Amino acid sequence: MQEFMIDNGIVIDDIEGVMEGIAKLSGKQMPSPQTIKRFITNEKSTKFYIDDKCSCKMQPDRDTVYLWLDSGFTSSYGDPIMISLLNKGAGGYTGHFYGTMDSLAGSIGNFFPQNRRNITKNLGSLRIKYDNKISGRDHAHINDEQEYLIKTSNEASANTVMADLIKGLDITFPEVEVEPEPEIVQEVAKEEPGILMSKLEEEITIGLLLDKMEEREAYIDELLSIIEKLNTENKLTKEKMQELEVKNTEYKRAFVELRANMPEHSEENKSESIGENIGHDLLGKKGRILVLGAASLDEKTMNGIAKQYGFERRDFVYETDYEKVKSMAGRVSYGERFSAIILGACPHKVSMLGDYSSFVEKCKNDENLPDTYETRTNSGELKLTKESFRKALEAMMKDLMEKRQEVLS
Numbered sequence: 001m002q003e004f005m006i007d008n009g010i011v012i013d014d015i016e017g018v019m020e021g022i023a024k025l026s027g028k029q030m031p032s033p034q035t036i037k038r039f040i041t042n043e044k045s046t047k048f049y050i051d052d053k054c055s056c057k058m059q060p061d062r063d064t065v066y067l068w069l070d071s072g073f074t075s076s077y078g079d080p081i082m083i084s085l086l087n088k089g090a091g092g093y094t095g096h097f098y099g100t101m102d103s104l105a106g107s108i109g110n111f112f113p114q115n116r117r118n119i120t121k122n123l124g125s126l127r128i129k130y131d132n133k134i135s136g137r138d139h140a141h142i143n144d145e146q147e148y149l150i151k152t153s154n155e156a157s158a159n160t161v162m163a164d165l166i167k168g169l170d171i172t173f174p175e176v177e178v179e180p181e182p183e184i185v186q187e188v189a190k191e192e193p194g195i196l197m198s199k200l201e202e203e204i205t206i207g208l209l210l211d212k213m214e215e216r217e218a219y220i221d222e223l224l225s226i227i228e229k230l231n232t233e234n235k236l237t238k239e240k241m242q243e244l245e246v247k248n249t250e251y252k253r254a255f256v257e258l259r260a261n262m263p264e265h266s267e268e269n270k271s272e273s274i275g276e277n278i279g280h281d282l283l284g285k286k287g288r289i290l291v292l293g294a295a296s297l298d299e300k301t302m303n304g305i306a307k308q309y310g311f312e313r314r315d316f317v318y319e320t321d322y323e324k325v326k327s328m329a330g331r332v333s334y335g336e337r338f339s340a341i342i343l344g345a346c347p348h349k350v351s352m353l354g355d356y357s358s359f360v361e362k363c364k365n366d367e368n369l370p371d372t373y374e375t376r377t378n379s380g381e382l383k384l385t386k387e388s389f390r391k392a393l394e395a396m397m398k399d400l401m402e403k404r405q406e407v408l409s
Helices: 015-026 033-042 101-111 113-134 145-168 193-232 238-261 278-283 299-308 322-333 359-365 386-408
Strands: 004-007 010-012 047-050 066-074 080-089 092-099 289-292 316-319 340-343 371-374
Touching: 004 033, 010 080, 015 033, 015 066, 015 080, 015 092, 033 066, 033 145, 066 092, 066 101, 080 101, 092 101, 101 113, 113 322, 278 386, 289 322, 299 316, 299 386, 316 322, 340 359, 340 386, 359 371, 371 386
Parallel strands: 010 092, 289 316, 289 340, 340 371
Antiparallel strands: 004 010, 047 066, 066 080, 080 092
8 A cells, every 4th residue: 555645734644546436426436535635635625524413614623533625526416526544643633535525524424423323413504614615716626637637737737837937028117217106185064964964864764664564563463362372261352452453463464564674665566465475475376386405494584584575374385404405406406496495505516417517507507497596695605594584585575575666566
């Protein structure tokens, strides 16, 4: 067995066996060890430090048991092929195991069977972290070894070639005296307190109105529960009960409509009353929304948020299992139809992807797919949280309202 050093203290002790294994998994010719070394040392986020529960960190610590190196190659199913090395202590890692994340995690489970539940849970988080990390690479994977080597060689030499040409011409550039620019005194425009004040008043008014309506909604819900109890004891007329229920419905509809259209809420938006199930009515009888991708929320929480916008439970289809997302993405493309897709964190590769590099790109460009709304956080990360789910619902409702207006006009 021949050793091969990837980096200081990082050694593959059977390089030929590892290269043959990668070739078999990827369905390609046996790669050069130097190609894999270049990928690991030049690309971003190629080293993943793993503990006995398959929890991942990007830097080693006292719990690190394995070092997984991203070889740059993928299996025939599009899963990254990793090289697993054992922590030998003192910053050294040695080994010759290789495989997909699933197979390597299974091996960890065989060595630490008491941790299998945590391994399964952490493996899903590791996949999400991996997809986020490789988005910052110049080359996510090596699809063609020769093409990768040519591109990386050109990128590395581009700057030095031009520098050598200029140096060979023996050109000296005279220093140019730069005259100081005259100081320009700008008059500060006088603020128009009337305009600024009106905008400020508008924001304050909307905020206060939302707070008041939320308080009123909670108060009326509580009041209705008391009334219902009294009604069973024949202490309140049925007509009074119905009157209060109607008022409660009106308050809820107004609150949902205001949230969906803020801050553009105006009298024009009130031109047509859709009712308390505003979201459900906009979808139509057969309309459904697919929530696709890993989520930090459970279905009950998402249903509660959607209810605030007038949607019903039957309006949604959830697929938040990271593994099942791969096959579900293909069913969306060929077969099942939805009115809209709300997209969380998805695997980089899914079934029936065609010529697109990712499912996110396909959703943006494939005209056969429904409108897609990404759940991005304030930092731009594709992650399904309470706030990003609300934003996606509001954007979707705005589009649905515009389409409804077009049909009616």
